[in-house]
Amino acid sequence: MFGMSVFQSVLERLKAEETEEGAAREEPLPRASILGLNAGFAGNLTSSGMADSGAVRRAYFDTASEDMLAPPKPAPEPVMPDHLCRIRPEQIASDLGLTDMETASGLTDKRRRFAAENHPDRHHPDFRGNATVRMKIANMLIDEAQKRLCLMQRN
Numbered sequence: 457m458f459g460m461s462v463f464q465s466v467l468e469r470l471k472a473e474e475t476e477e478g479a480a481r482e483e484p485l486p487r488a489s490i491l492g493l494n495a496g497f498a499g500n501l502t503s504s505g506m507a508d509s510g511a512v513r514r515a516y517f518d519t520a521s522e523d524m525l526a527p528p529k530p531a532p533e534p535v536m537p538d539h540l541c542r543i544r545p546e547q548i549a550s551d552l553g554l555t556d557m558e559t560a561s562g563l564t565d566k567r568r569r570f571a572a573e574n575h576p577d578r579h580h581p582d583f584r585g586n587a588t589v590r591m592k593i594a595n596m597l598i599d600e601a602q603k604r605l606c607l608m609q610r611n
Contacts, residue, residue, distance in 0.1 A: 534580040539573070540587055548593045554601055563598050563605070570594050 460468070517525070542551060552566050574591055576584040 536583045540583050543586055543589045545593050548590055549597055552594055558601055563602055567598050
């Protein structure tokens, strides 16, 4: 390696490593098997070091139960929760439990509790329209209650 450029010395080392790996590759790969079983183990490796997909597939079907092999059952139709059908402002105000004696922290708590149950991200995509309407109206009602509270506190 002396008298060679750095690039040439790296190439020589890579060639040497390739020949060492080639010699090591000629040795047979160990077979993972269990004594007493007449079938190969799913962990058997091919000459490329990859798992034998046929063995994996056979092992799956040999050990699978009937319900695993049955075709998947269709998902049941989603059912809209009853509270999402209530989209009129007076219904939502009732669900919020708004009163004339609200405090700022009470309104914040009511907004959080309402959002925890009604936020569109928490519902099936088919019902997100109703959930969005409920959230918009609830936020509007709470914002109006907060404005009234601020006006009462100023006077």
